[in-house]
Amino acid sequence: MTELRPDRDSPAAGAIEEELFRAQLAALGDEMALTIYRSSYSGVLKNIMDYSAALCDAEGRLAAQGLSVPGHLCSIPIALAAARRAYEGRIRPGDVLAMNDPYEGGMHLPDIFVFRPIFASGELIAWAATICHHTDVGGRVPGSNASDSTEIYAEGLRIPPLKLYREGVADESLFRIIEKNVRVPARVLGDLRSQLAACEIAERGMTELIARHGAMSVRRLIAATMDYSERLTRLSLAALPDGEASFTDWIDDDQIDAGRPIPLCCTVRKRGEQMEIDWTGSSPQVKGAINNTWSYTAAASFTAVKSVLAAEMPNNDGVFRAIRVIAPRGTIANALPPAACAARGLTGFRMLDCCLGALAALYPDRVPAASEGGNTGITIGGYDSERRPFIYVDFLSGSWGGRPWADGLEGNTNMFANMASFPIEVIEADNPLEVLAWRIVPDSGGAGRYRGGMALERTWRMLAEEGILQVRSDRATHRPYGLQGGAPGTPSENLLDPGTERERRLPAKLTMTLRQGEVFRHRLAGAGGWGDPLTREFSRVARDLAEGLVSIEAAARDYGVIARGDPPRLDLAASDALRQRLRAARGCAE
Numbered sequence: 001m002t003e004l005r006p007d008r009d010s011p012a013a014g015a016i017e018e019e020l021f022r023a024q025l026a027a028l029g030d031e032m033a034l035t036i037y038r039s040s041y042s043g044v045l046k047n048i049m050d051y052s053a054a055l056c057d058a059e060g061r062l063a064a065q066g067l068s069v070p071g072h073l074c075s076i077p078i079a080l081a082a083a084r085r086a087y088e089g090r091i092r093p094g095d096v097l098a099m100n101d102p103y104e105g106g107m108h109l110p111d112i113f114v115f116r117p118i119f120a121s122g123e124l125i126a127w128a129a130t131i132c133h134h135t136d137v138g139g140r141v142p143g144s145n146a147s148d149s150t151e152i153y154a155e156g157l158r159i160p161p162l163k164l165y166r167e168g169v170a171d172e173s174l175f176r177i178i179e180k181n182v183r184v185p186a187r188v189l190g191d192l193r194s195q196l197a198a199c200e201i202a203e204r205g206m207t208e209l210i211a212r213h214g215a216m217s218v219r220r221l222i223a224a225t226m227d228y229s230e231r232l233t234r235l236s237l238a239a240l241p242d243g244e245a246s247f248t249d250w251i252d253d254d255q256i257d258a259g260r261p262i263p264l265c266c267t268v269r270k271r272g273e274q275m276e277i278d279w280t281g282s283s284p285q286v287k288g289a290i291n292n293t294w295s296y297t298a299a300a301s302f303t304a305v306k307s308v309l310a311a312e313m314p315n316n317d318g319v320f321r322a323i324r325v326i327a328p329r330g331t332i333a334n335a336l337p338p339a340a341c342a343a344r345g346l347t348g349f350r351m352l353d354c355c356l357g358a359l360a361a362l363y364p365d366r367v368p369a370a371s372e373g374g375n376t377g378i379t380i381g382g383y384d385s386e387r388r389p390f391i392y393v394d395f396l397s398g399s400w401g402g403r404p405w406a407d408g409l410e411g412n413t414n415m416f417a418n419m420a421s422f423p424i425e426v427i428e429a430d431n432p433l434e435v436l437a438w439r440i441v442p443d444s445g446g447a448g449r450y451r452g453g454m455a456l457e458r459t460w461r462m463l464a465e466e467g468i469l470q471v472r473s474d475r476a477t478h479r480p481y482g483l484q485g486g487a488p489g490t491p492s493e494n495l496l497d498p499g500t501e502r503e504r505r506l507p508a509k510l511t512m513t514l515r516q517g518e519v520f521r522h523r524l525a526g527a528g529g530w531g532d533p534l535t536r537e538f539s540r541v542a543r544d545l546a547e548g549l550v551s552i553e554a555a556a557r558d559y560g561v562i563a564r565g566d567p568p569r570l571d572l573a574a575s576d577a578l579r580q581r582l583r584a585a586r587g588c589a590e
Contacts, residue, residue, distance in 0.1 A: 018228065021213070021221040022314060025064040028205040029055055032130065032198040033066030039197050041190030042135045044393045047426055048419045050133035052076065053198050055206070057222045058124045060084050061317035064225070069418050071348055072111075073315060074298040076129045079105035079113045086161035093119045094168030096196065099161040100137065102152065102293045103337045108344050109137045109156040110144050112192065114164065116199035118206045120215040126222065128202030130195040134188050135391050138181040139342075142381020142391045146470045147255045147343040147509040149289045155342045157181040164196075183381070183389045229318030234273035236309035237322055240363060244269045247357035248281075249370075250478045251350055254288030255509035261478065262286060262332065264350055268358040277301040277355060278326040279333040288509075289342040290472075291335035296348045298325045303416055304355035308366040343472045343509075345395075349374020350474060352416045353481075360483050368408065369401030369452055369483040369528030373475035373492065375417050376524055380460070380514060382467030384432055390464070392431040394422045396522065399445065399453025402486055402530030407540070408453035410440055410527075410549075432464035441490075441523060443551050447558035448486030448529025449536050454549055455490055455526040459498070462514045469514040475525035476508035486529030487558065493523040533559050534579050542570050 032053035040046045052068030052075075060080040065073070082105030083097045097115040100106045106113065116128040137144045139156030149155050157178065164171055178192070179185040210218050244267065251262040265281030279301075285291045298320075305323050306315075313319060327334035332347060353370045360367035375398065381391035397419065400408040413419045424435045436459040444455035471494060479488040494506035498521045506512075514520060541561045544550035545568040552568055555561040560579035562571040 018221060018224045022225050022228065024209060025055060025222070025225060026314060028202060029053060029064040029066035031066070031205065032128065032202050033068050035198040035201050036130065036132065036194045039194040040132070041187045041194070042393075043422060043426060043430060044133050044135055045191055045194070047422050048395055050395065050419055052131050054129045055202060056080055056127040056129055058126060058219070060127060061226065063126070063222045063316050065315040070303045071296065071299050071345070071416050072131050073302050074320065075107050075111075075295040076113070076131060077317065078295040079131070080115055080127060080129060081105060083113070083115055083161040087163070091117050091124065092167045093117070094165060095163055096165035096199065097161055098159060098164040098174070100159045102341050104160050105295070107293050107296050108341050109139070109152070109158060110134050110342070112137070112159065112195070114192070114195040114199060116203060118203050120207070120210045123215060125210065125215055125218060126206055128199040130198050132191055132195055134191055135393055136183045136188060136381075138183070141379070141470055141511060142183055142468050143379030143393050143470060145342045145377055145379055145393070145472065146511050147289050147346070147472050148511050149340040149342055150256060150287050151338040151340055153338060155289065155340055184391055225314060226316050226318040229313040229316050230321050231318075232311040232313035233309065233319050233322045236311045237270065237275055238273040239310060240270060242270050242272070243362045245358045245361035247354055247361065249350060249354040249357060249481070251290065251347065252474050252477045252508050254286040254290050255507070256287040258507060264332070264347075264354040266351070266354045266358045268355070268362060270362065274322050274324065275305055276324045276326065277305065279331065280326060280328055283332045285330055285332050285335040285339045289340035290332070290344060290347045291339040291341045292333050292344050292347050292351070293341060294327050294334045296344055297327045297333045297351060300348045300351035300416060301325045301355055304352050304359060307356070307415065308359055308363055343377065345377060346374060346472050346474055349414055349416055357481065364484060365404050367483065368403040369446060369448065369486050369530045370480035370489070371400050371414050371527050372398035372453070372455065372489065372525045373473075373480055375414050375419065376492070376522060377472035378522065379470040380431070380433060380462070380467050382464055384464055390431050390467075392427065392433060394427070395419055396456065396458060396524060397421045398456050398524040399527040401480065401527040402446065402448045402450035402452045402482070404450070404530060407450045408445060408527045410445070410453035411456060412453070432462070434461040434463055435459070436461055436519065440549065441526070442549055443554040444490040444526030445549070446480065446482045446487040446489040446526060446529030447533035448482055449531025449533065450486075450529065451536070451544070452480065452482070452486070452489045452527030452529045455524050457521060457523040459519060459521040461519045462516055464516060466513055466515045468511065469520060470511045471509060471522065473508045473522065473524070480525050480528040482528035483530050485532040487533065489526030489528050492525040495521045534582060538570055538572065538575065
């Protein structure tokens, strides 16, 4: 039997080679990400996984991104471009660059970028890139992530593009400056070295690919990988109807001007194989630390668009080419210095929901209702009885909105974050804190044909003498929206000493002293529902009742479903009659 193989120079052989290379490049990006996961010191990396790793071509364009955070989707090439400009013509083998300055390509100060050039026979072929959220980079509040800073100078150590290594030799002065400006230097420097290890893995892997394919072919194949993503993106966009739609959502406030809502305005314009995301009309930059840099706004925009496309294309520069992002300078979408931006994550999450709201007007069968508003940021930091510093950094994962085809998820990270919830056992082992509860809140997801995910709630007791509590949350007054007749989710909530005579309701964003024995509870918002709740299948309501996610009272109130007993059993005849009465009351025949 004759074996049929494509000719080495045939189109089929070229396509096979490109597909294999894409897989190899993606695997290398994942190996970088896993290296950080396995070698990092802090919980924010090894437990929550707030980091990203990527490979870029010689010109700094994103070629492959590992298993990591969508919020970093656009930040790496923008930060790398700033670093390349700073050392144009002075990049050598063995160099390693680092930076975190939001106004030179970064996002916020806790996110430190590390870049390593990869050479072959003296020629620059690619860049290894990592970004990690560090436990602390100094500043006025432990964790360097407070919402109520009013200028960047209060937020921590600001690192412009600098060489961490010069031709393989570490710059000990820079390491010492970092060490002396952070509260937990062993953890920060340990995490920094995990980034260096990931870049070393990338260089080894790229060296092997170059040895296998040759330097010229590797450059060609990287370019082909980007072109492939561009083709898929444009084909997916071309398959969508043309149109234009706008959506406005509101951030509760910025903690400084308490109670003053902040508008986010997004207009989506789709023409042919291109899409434009325009943030014109959004608030001017604010006093508090929730301002975005351009890269984070772009990342939210790209994530929203990519979530409605039919094809699964690799995350790289090719995706960006078909999507234009407009973010006017001096606004919350593209702040100018010295604006504070440590808590910019809140705005990025809310921008994702806002952009999806505009996309829902164009493509209602592809877009879910609003999520919980984004992972809540919690930091508790101070000193134990031995004057040893502790800093607990957590980003609580919540719930997704109801989808056009399925219920929302609960206990799941926001799609813009791709992170994990901090295990209770690790929190208590590493910090003077006791976790009293971590639970799903019944009746908190927006009702709908497909309900929103339920809210999650976590409660802590302070065991140290005192510490600084910092909370970055939202959706306390502007609830997550429902779509296509779905109901909004329940609001978020912060309580001090809940269930006692000292109980006190706290604002959504806060910085305060938490003293020994005091209890703090945070409840995330519930996600919005999708579709008319009176069309929800009885079997879905029955399952929610059995699982304790929906009460008998809420089943009748929100879904027109009558249930009795323990465990609850549906009365189908009574439910049909109730739904008919509810439809008649609102003037609906069906």
